[in-house]
Amino acid sequence: DQQVKQNSPSLSVQEGRISILNCDYTNSMFDYFLWYKKYPAEGPTFLISISSIKDKNEDGRFTVFLNKSAKHLSLHIVPSQPGDSAVYFCAATNSGGSNYKLTFGKGTLLTVNP
Amino acid sequence: DGGITQSPKYLFRKEGQNVTLSCEQNLNHDAMYWYRQDPGQGLRLIYYSQIVNDFQKGDIAEGYSVSREKKESFPLTVTSAQKNPTAFYLCASSIATGTGVYTFGSGTRLTVV
Numbered sequence: 512d513q514q515v516k517q518n519s520p521s522l523s524v525q526e527g528r529i530s531i532l533n534c535d536y537t538n539s540m541f542d543y544f545l546w547y548k549k550y551p552a553e554g555p556t557f558l559i560s561i562s563s564i565k566d567k568n569e570d571g572r573f574t575v576f577l578n579k580s581a582k583h584l585s586l587h588i589v590p591s592q593p594g595d596s597a598v599y600f601c602a603a604t605n606s607g608g609s610n611y612k613l614t615f616g617k618g619t620l621l622t623v624n625p
Numbered sequence: 626d627g628g629i630t631q632s633p634k635y636l637f638r639k640e641g642q643n644v645t646l647s648c649e650q651n652l653n654h655d656a657m658y659w660y661r662q663d664p665g666q667g668l669r670l671i672y673y674s675q676i677v678n679d680f681q682k683g684d685i686a687e688g689y690s691v692s693r694e695k696k697e698s699f700p701l702t703v704t705s706a707q708k709n710p711t712a713f714y715l716c717a718s719s720i721a722t723g724t725g726v727y728t729f730g731s732g733t734r735l736t737v738v
Binding site: 517520543545547552553554555556557560562600604605606607608610611612613614615616617618 | 629631656658660665666667668669670673675681683713715717719721722723724725726727728729730731732734
């Protein structure tokens with residue numbers, strides 16, 4: 512039972528264009544969402560997060576959009592750069608729960624071509 | 626600089642042997658976690674601990690054991706009961722709140738031959 516789904520295993524975009532990575536969730540208790548970026552043989556690093564009380568959060572080139580009714584979020588990277596090439600994981604949690612577990616999606620490999 | 630350290634980066638073991646992966650953090654985080662990454666599987670939770678001397682099973686705890694005797698340390702033992710131990714193992718820590726961002730270590734690649 513996959514509660515966080517990233518249905519696109521990979522995405523390829525040209526440098527300077529927009530990258531859009533998608534994530535869907537099924538657990539209605541999730542109210543806090545995060546995106547992590549991971550390079551090969553390294554640990555993931557935190558990128559950006561959003562609370563369910565918002566529908567958008569922006570940090571430089573990165574913007575996360577949340578559609579609660581559709582249980583869908585997306586990460587937009589504008590403009591995309593070759594250094595953005597990595598695996599991106601979507602994660603979700605119930606911030607009011609009794610533990611602090613994050614549930615991760617399977618990840619999307621983004622390749623930005625020069 | 627505060628951070629989380631996993632050692633060793635690469636580990637080779639013979640089938641049937643137990644092996645312990647180290648995870649140390651100096652971030653003063655209460656919560657610590659172990660994840661496993663396999664190709665196409667994303668990150669799957671093995672064990673987590675929210676406080677010293679307490680830990681809980683995650684989604685794939687079978688064949689693994691942990692201890693949390695100190696706040697800074699959360700070692701993971703991969704036992705001979707784990708059927709497919711070859712994987713990339715990630716340790717993480719966070720403050721003890723529902724919106725605590727995880728800090729990850731750089732991982733240990735375990736190969737069982």
